[in-house]
Amino acid sequence: MNHRISVCITCMNRQHHLEKTLPENIRMNSDYPDAEFIILDYHSAAPFFNWLKEEYPQELKTGRLRYLRTEMPDYFHHSHAKNMAAVHASGEIICCVDADNFIGPGFLAYVNDAFCQDAAIFLTVDHNSTSQDLHGRICMWRHDFAALQGYDERMNGYGYEDIDLVKRLEKLGRKPLFINNEKYLHALNHGIEERIGNTRHARCIETFYIRYIDPALSELLIINNDGTYEKGLVKPGGEHNNLFTFPQPVTATLEHGAVRIAENGVLLDAGDSENTLLLETTGINLRYTTGKTPVFYKITDEAYARKLVLIYSCMVNYQQMTNDENYTTTNAMLPGSGAVVAYRLDANGLTENVNI
Template structure:
């Protein structure tokens, strides 16, 4: 008996180096299933991805096993929007997100079909929170549409998948979790790659940290457009119980209050920060330019110059913010999720056929 049609959907923005390793293997590992397709969405890459697909994967496109789409519209990466686009382009009964650095594993299509045939109200995810595979979701096409896809209010890195999983379980969908080693392989990569195409990474001019006490530090993110954001991060292990309850979705780090914003500018040997309701504070550069300070205010901000540490701070900021917003998002009525449409945009299919993804009623 022919199984349910499965669409393995992969979004790539400058991830050719990963797809070279995963895509041929993933096709070979599931080809025997028969009733499936691989949907690749090139989310405006500039690393030669479409040329590699054209030159290397022509037989797979000709056979119909591979569908290649490209959009030139996005300037920055957006996980929720890009995955919604890819899922909308898939024609399968089952839509499955496979990140560019993920291997499906041999027989994953057969595994998905067996679970879905036996449990119609089920969606499938990994059973543990390994960062590189947590987004490996298989969901019925009807449920993707009925429960309104990934929430496009969530920007930055983290929790767009968790929010969708929690929303599905909220509406009585069953979550089947797998832990088989053959289905949980992924290519290790740096945090820099995780955030390299996102706003906060592309537009950061400076990141400063201010020590407050052993449990608290203030982070400042200064952007190239002259704006900045700042907040105090707290080690939750030492919070009073009442504050711990308030910050329970925040893992081991909490914010004293939501990020505040202001604007900044360079001066002669100083940076001036304008916080809300202030005339601005001048912070001088140290002689070795490792920190800026204002002795009168008792402020000293150390600049984070290590690429690795900068990317850790970017991840920390976006994950904490998205985690903090989960409760509010999950309390929204379903009809308010992506009420303006989701996965909207224009793509070219197989290098020549234009496709317009418009708002559906």
């Protein structure tokens, strides 16, 4: 029995990755008949339907390849993008695949066989031993995805949205089956900027400040370019699921508020006049005006600052995941909500734009 499989790929400004992976993924799985490849263009600066139309006219006509585009988001939101692609899938099985991944020859047949042999499973990779570039590979029943309301859209940073979904699938009673054949586990190599460059944190964070208190405690201050700040105590963390070491917040949530420039420093307003705090400038750094506390040092090394964006983004997503010990679903709206346009080719090769 062949189940219909939807391969869901999300992309924002990464057409250059798709140009390398999509041809191989389609060609090496041409023997599996009942499948669709969904490309969700998550508001890329330059739509790439014309490229797909030139390269895959037949696949677009038959529905083997579907191109969807949304112009709603300003930043790449991993959970929302994956939900948006999945809710428009027609398959019984949803396979989430990152744009930089090669799924390998015969992958769709392998997925179908696995679900035919045991209906109480989902497919994923071993997050403790597999490259983080492959962590987004998850295949599940569409009805399981619907029961969980998809990925947790409260997680709007980079990382852990996939691990969180794995934990919730397990709580639903599904057993993980690890994809461990190397022929299915290849991805393009790329740097930090392509990994996080389109995310909210990468676009909004203007400056990092770090105040060293003692070997077990530091204070992090982030000034955003939208007039807001985030601040909190952090402690050394550990390596999590083969990613990297990053700090852990001391409290369940970080302090958020508005930041205003003052004559001799910056004002941090957490929404209560009693909590308005003045940090005075000392050169390029900041410090509290009361007591002899250590200075908040401004991070000036651009490469290190970009690495901190990645670390911080993982930290807040990990915090969201661990705060929800029961791994519940609390998407306030339907997962993947928002306006989407489907670009199609009719039998004559003419483009049709349909709001779905």
